[in-house]
Amino acid sequence: MTTTRSPADRRPHSLGVLTSGGDAAGMNAAVRAVVRTALHVGVQPYLIHEGYLGMVEGGEAIVEAQSYHVGGILHRGGTVIGTARCPEFRSRDGRRRAAWNLVTRDIDALVVIGGDGSLTGANLLSSEWPELLAELVEAGELEQELVDAHPQLQLVGIVGSIDNDMFGTDMTVGTDTALHRITEAIDALHSTASSHQRSFVIEVMGRNCGYLALMAGLATGAQWVFIPERPPQTASWEEALRRTVQDGRKVKRRQNIVIVAEGARDRYGVSITSERVRDILAEGLGEDTRITILGHVQRGGSPSAFDRNLGTRCGYQAVQELVAGNAAEEAQLIGIRENRIVTSPLMQAVEKTQAVAGLLKEKRYDEAMELRGSGFVEAYETMRTLVRARPREASADQPVKRIAILHAGGLAPGMNTAVRAAVRTIMDRGHTVFGIRGGFPGLRDGHVEELGWMSVSGWVSHGGAALGTKRYTPTPEDLPTIAERVAGHQLDGILMFGSFDGYNAAHVLDQARSEHPDLDIPIVCLPVTISNDVPGTGLTIGADTALNAIVEDVDKIKQSAVASTRVFVVEVMGKESGYLALSSGLATGAEFVYTPEEGITLERLKHDVEALNERFREGQRLGVIIRGEGADPVYTTPFLWALFEKEGGGLFDVRQSILGHVQQGGNPSPFDRIQATRLAVRCVDHLLGQLEEAHPESAMCGLVGGKVTFTPLARFRELLDPGGARRPAEEVWFDRIRPIADVMSGIPVAQL
Numbered sequence: 035m036t037t038t039r040s041p042a043d044r045r046p047h048s049l050g051v052l053t054s055g056g057d058a059a060g061m062n063a064a065v066r067a068v069v070r071t072a073l074h075v076g077v078q079p080y081l082i083h084e085g086y087l088g089m090v091e092g093g094e095a096i097v098e099a100q101s102y103h104v105g106g107i108l109h110r111g112g113t114v115i116g117t118a119r120c121p122e123f124r125s126r127d128g129r130r131r132a133a134w135n136l137v138t139r140d141i142d143a144l145v146v147i148g149g150d151g152s153l154t155g156a157n158l159l160s161s162e163w164p165e166l167l168a169e170l171v172e173a174g175e176l177e178q179e180l181v182d183a184h185p186q187l188q189l190v191g192i193v194g195s196i197d198n199d200m201f202g203t204d205m206t207v208g209t210d211t212a213l214h215r216i217t218e219a220i221d222a223l224h225s226t227a228s229s230h231q232r233s234f235v236i237e238v239m240g241r242n243c244g245y246l247a248l249m250a251g252l253a254t255g256a257q258w259v260f261i262p263e264r265p266p267q268t269a270s271w272e273e274a275l276r277r278t279v280q281d282g283r284k285v286k287r288r289q290n291i292v293i294v295a296e297g298a299r300d301r302y303g304v305s306i307t308s309e310r311v312r313d314i315l316a317e318g319l320g321e322d323t324r325i326t327i328l329g330h331v332q333r334g335g336s337p338s339a340f341d342r343n344l345g346t347r348c349g350y351q352a353v354q355e356l357v358a359g360n361a362a363e364e365a366q367l368i369g370i371r372e373n374r375i376v377t378s379p380l381m382q383a384v385e386k387t388q389a390v391a392g393l394l395k396e397k398r399y400d401e402a403m404e405l406r407g408s409g410f411v412e413a414y415e416t417m418r419t420l421v422r423a424r425p426r427e428a429s430a431d432q433p434v435k436r437i438a439i440l441h442a443g444g445l446a447p448g449m450n451t452a453v454r455a456a457v458r459t460i461m462d463r464g465h466t467v468f469g470i471r472g473g474f475p476g477l478r479d480g481h482v483e484e485l486g487w488m489s490v491s492g493w494v495s496h497g498g499a500a501l502g503t504k505r506y507t508p509t510p511e512d513l514p515t516i517a518e519r520v521a522g523h524q525l526d527g528i529l530m531f532g533s534f535d536g537y538n539a540a541h542v543l544d545q546a547r548s549e550h551p552d553l554d555i556p557i558v559c560l561p562v563t564i565s566n567d568v569p570g571t572g573l574t575i576g577a578d579t580a581l582n583a584i585v586e587d588v589d590k591i592k593q594s595a596v597a598s599t600r601v602f603v604v605e606v607m608g609k610e611s612g613y614l615a616l617s618s619g620l621a622t623g624a625e626f627v628y629t630p631e632e633g634i635t636l637e638r639l640k641h642d643v644e645a646l647n648e649r650f651r652e653g654q655r656l657g658v659i660i661r662g663e664g665a666d667p668v669y670t671t672p673f674l675w676a677l678f679e680k681e682g683g684g685l686f687d688v689r690q691s692i693l694g695h696v697q698q699g700g701n702p703s704p705f706d707r708i709q710a711t712r713l714a715v716r717c718v719d720h721l722l723g724q725l726e727e728a729h730p731e732s733a734m735c736g737l738v739g740g741k742v743t744f745t746p747l748a749r750f751r752e753l754l755d756p757g758g759a760r761r762p763a764e765e766v767w768f769d770r771i772r773p774i775a776d777v778m779s780g781i782p783v784a785q786l
Contacts, residue, residue, distance in 0.1 A: 044359025046143035046188060048078040050096065050136060053113040054085035054152035057333055058194040058208025060341030061113040061147050066104040067349025067778065068145045073101055074777045075357050080141055085148075086155065087120040090128050092135035101780050108342060108623045109589050111211075111335050113194075117148075126166075129159050133166040134175060136187070143188040143361070145352045147207070150200060150384045153191040157365050157381055163187040189365040190352040191380050192345075196333055199243035199390070202376075202383035203369025204740065207348065210340040212239070212332045213249055213704040214582075219328055220254040221495050221701065224289060233279065233290040233315050233323040237308040239332050240295045242391045243406075246332070247295035248413055253707040255454075255494040256291040257282060257421050260298035260306050262394055263402045264414060271300065272314045279319060281423035285488050290321070303397055336589065339581040340705060342621040343771070344370060350774045351375045372740025373572055373767045413708070416715050419462050420455065424487055428464025435526040435725055437718075439485075440470035440477060441503035442536030446562045446576030447702035448710040450500050452531045454493040455714035457485050463722060468523065473504035473532070474539045478516050482523050494711070497579075497701045505535040508542050516543065517550040527556045527721045527730075531575075531714070533563030534609075534760050537734065541750040544732045556730040558721045559747060560713055564697055567611035569753035569762040570745035571736025575713065577613060578705040580697040584618040587693055592622070592656060599650065599685070601657035601678055605671040605692040608662045610759040613768050614697070615662030620775045625649070625657050627775055628674075630664040630759065631766075639669065643681045645781045650685040657686065709737070716742045 051068040053061045065081070072079035079099045082088045088095030097103075107114050122128035136142070146156040159166075163186060170176040193200040196212035216238055223234050236256075240246045244261025251259035258275055260266075268274065279290050292315075298306040308325045315321040337345070348368045355366050355377060365380035386405065393402040403411055428434070437460050441449050453469070460467040471481040493500065508516060530540045540557045547554045561568045564580035584606050591602050604624075608614040612629025619627035626642050628634050646657055659678070661671055671690050679688040702710065717735050724730035732747035745753070755763050 044188070044362040046077055046356050047140040047184065048080060049143035049145060049353070049356060050080040050082045050141045051145040052082035052085050052089065052147070053115055053117050053194060054146060054148035055117060056149065056195065057112040057117055058196050058206070059111045059211035059333070059335060059337035060207040060345035061194045062107040062110050063337065063342045063345030064147050064192050064194065064207060064349040065113070065115060066107055067346040068353055069099045069104045070101055070778055070780060071350045071353040075353060077353070077357065078140070080139060081115050084116040084118040085120060085152070086123040086132065087118040088116070089132040089135060090120055090122050092131070096135055096139060109336050111337060112333075123155060129162060130166045130169060132159060133163060134170055137167060137176065137180060137184050140184075142184040142186065143356045145190050145192065145349070145356070147192045147194040149193065149195040149197070150387050153193070153367070153380060154384055156189050156191065160187045160189040160365055186362060188356050188359075188361040189380065190355050190361050191365065191367045192348045192352055193367070193369065196246065197240050197243045198245040199241065199387060200369075200383060201386040202367045202378040204371050205344060207341055207345045208333070209245070210705060211335065211338045212246055213253065214338050215332045215335060216246060216250045216328060217253045217495070217704045217707070219326070219331070220250065220256070220291060223291070223326060224254070224492075224495070228288040231288050231322070233292065233321045235292045235294060235308045235311045235323060235325045237294050237296060237325070237327040239328070240297060242297045242394055244295045244298070245410070247293045247298070248410070248417060249704065249708055251293050251417050252413060252420070252711050253494065253704045254291060255420070255492065256293045258292045259417060260292075260294045260311070262295055262297040262299060263399060263406055265299055265301040265399060267301070272318070275311070275314060276318045278421070278423065279315060279321065285423050287423065287488070287491065301397070301399070338703070339585040339617065339621040340578065342585070343617060346620055346778060347375050347771065347774060350777065351377070413712070416455070416711060420458055420711070422462070425458070425461040432464050435465040435722065436468065436524050437465055437527050437529065437721065438468045438470050438477070438482065438523070438525050439501070439529045439531065440473055441499045441501050441532050441562070442473040442530055442539050443503060443505055443533030444535065444563060445499055445503055445698045446533065446564050447497045447579035447698070447700060448575035448706040449503070449531055449562050450493040450496045450498065451702055451707045451710040452560055452562060452575065452714040453501060454490040455711040456529055456718050457490045458487060459715050459718045461487055463718070465722070468525070469501050472502045473506060473536070474508055474516070475504050475506050476502065477519055478508070478512050480519055482519070494707060495701050497699055503532060507535070507539050513546050513550055513553070517552040520555065521552040525555060526725055527558070529558050529560065529717055529721060531560045531562045533565065534568050537568050537750055540732065541747055544747050556721055556724040557732040557747060558717045559734045560717050561734070561736055562710070564614065565608045565611045566613035567609055567761045568734070569750060570734035570743070571738060572767050573737050575706050575710045576702070579700060579703040580607065580614060581617050581621065582703050583697050583700055584614060584693060585621045587696065588618065588622040588658060591691055592658065595656050599655050599687070601646065601659065601682070601686050601688045603659045603661060603671055603674045603678065603688060603690045605661050605663055605690070607693070607697045608664065610664040611761045612662045613766070615660050615665070616768055616771060616775065619660040620771055620778065622658055622660070623778060624660045624775070625779045625781055626659045628661045628665040630662050631769070634666040634669040639677060643678060646678070647682060647685055649781070650682070713737070713742060720744050
């Protein structure tokens with residue numbers, strides 16, 4: 035029987051979770067996290083099927099959830115608990131029935147995963163809750179004692195939407211996966227368009243938000259992008275579009291890609307449709323132009339690693355907010371900012387989101403752009419530069435600087451993307467750019483060549499490193515030769531895009547300035563490495579692509595193992611950083627994750643073997659163990675394989691899988707393409723700014739707290755782990771996901 039609690043005790047009796055509105059990849063991860071976190075903290079979760087329709091209808095649509103109910107759904111697209119339209123919920127009678135269905139199951143807290151409309155509906159139910167229950171008591175449908183025990187309905191919202199149009203979060207669950215679908219499609223169309231010298235008009239989703247179109251344009255090297263927030267500025271935009279296509283043909287560009295957001299319009303508010311754009315190119319230029327409307331494929335498919343982890347982290351935090359009573363006074367929204375999961379008042383976020391739509395309707399486009407944020411505006415301005423067929427003409431009296439670009443260290447996806455953005459930005463600023471082939475040894479040996487605007491065409495989507503890369507630290511004997519090469523080519527600055535070894539090499543040159551004056555030029559380092567192990571940044575280019583490669587392979591491994599009773603020990607890269615291990619463990623639902631930061635002990639292995647054995651005795655058929663390559667020099671992957679095989683006692687057999695260099699290969703993910711472009715442009719601007727200083731400094735570019743920052747390269751060594759490990763000294767942000775991974779696995783954490 036339900037007991038009445040004091041108002042100070044705001045812990046929910048039970049909570050319900052539902053998905054509503056359009057489906058978005060990553061919703062299942064959020065549902066899974068809500069259920070398992072609630073069970074972990076001792077609150078009974080309920081799955082509400084078919085969204086508000088299930089809430090109104092009740093019955094078997096609202097069911098108690100146990101951990102096994104959400105097993106095996108992490109990798110699935112859409113929402114396994116369904117979503118449906120519910121006109122009945124718009125009426126007070128429908129909401130009263132929903133309230134009865136909830137309170138009679140002891141549910142007095144909700145986690146709603148959906149868009150602004152779904153969250154607004156949930157907030158209305160929460161605000162009406164006391165009145166609805168009072169009406170049910172008056173009608174004799176509820177006892178007053180039950181109502182007294184549930185005086186309020188706490189509400190926490192998670193934005194599940196591919197549009198990325200919600201305030202209170204940098205990214206909404208589903209957006210990254212939608213970008214994957216879009217970039218994969220456009221990458222495929224590039225080959226056909228190039229083969230036939232065609233133009234393609236691609237229509238993408240997004241309602242009144244141009245995020246998907248704009249970011250897809252950056253990620254695929256599109257020649258033109260139409261978005262709702264920034265209509266063409268001139269009445270003769272059709273002619274400007276034709277001229278852009280013609281200019282591209284003159285410089286031997288074999289394809290043209292134009293991306294149209296579904297809500298795009300001109301400055302008079304008239305819709306710019308894919309058909310309209312096609313006709314402009316076909317009739318005005320005689321271009322062989324085809325339309326591709328991507329449609330609902332943008333919503334579907336297995337969620338990306340980012341969306342799995344975002345959904346999981348948001349679901350975990352939603353329950354924490356409810357248990358702490360933080361949503362008792364005001365409904366809360368869970369989002370992500372600067373790699374941190376944050377909360378904000380739900381309706382404030384909804385109101386700001388809807389305000390942008392109002393501004394667009396009123397044709398107040400500048401204000402709408404401003405509300406989208408500085409990052410959106412920055413991406414748009416970068417896009418305008420990169421789509422040109424040639425750079426702008428430089429001022430005749432502007433001094434021309436000579437900038438060199440090279441890679442150094444291990445290969446990582448995104449290297450070519452960064453070079454393309456840097457080359458075109460440097461040239462558009464009126465300067466000369468050189469590519470150094472083969473890293474710092476290439477500089478030593480004189481492998482330096484001038485790069486042109488079209489020489490980097492198509493590089494935005496290419497994996498690998500067209501300029502080549504080497505792991506190399508300049509020796510004292512090499513320094514005079516390198517200094518001579520710098521002077522001989524009259525280089526004013528160097529952009530180094532690379533990994534830990536590249537940072538180390540750049541630091542050696544920077545420290546040699548006093549001894550070799552010709553080396554007294556600024557070097558700006560951009561972190562491009564899958565290991566996420568360099569100082570001055572919270573995230574490196576290439577890590578997201580590697581993470582997705584791991585997740586895709588582990589998904590296949592899990593499918594191969596489901597027919598038998600098996601445990602896989604999977605080794606991932608990362609050197610002495612546990613980012614890939616911990617993030618892939620969360621995204622794949624691994625039982626255990628071993629990282630270099632924590633190491634491996636015999637006591638922990640004993641605990642983990644016993645815990646896993648107990649799981650398989652209870653009927654589990656599949657297990658995944660993720661081990662970072664630098665976790666321990668003794669407890670290697672073959673050792674773990676042998677240990678779990680022997681101590682499993684026949685409950686399961688064990689296989690090992692060392693994923694190896696597939697993690698460094700493949701085309702970069704949309705996230706890595708966008709960040710590589712963004713940071714490369716910032717690196718160019720910073721370098722050119724330093725060249726205006728009397729004593730220019732070298733620097734390390736990075737993302738710190740979600741902002742682009744520059745740390746003096748001279749501090750490289752002082753920022754490293756004092757114990758000698760190849761990783762930063764400061765606590766890393768991804769340590770915060772360790773307790774979440776433990777809760778999701780459902781296995782008690784070893785107390786050592």
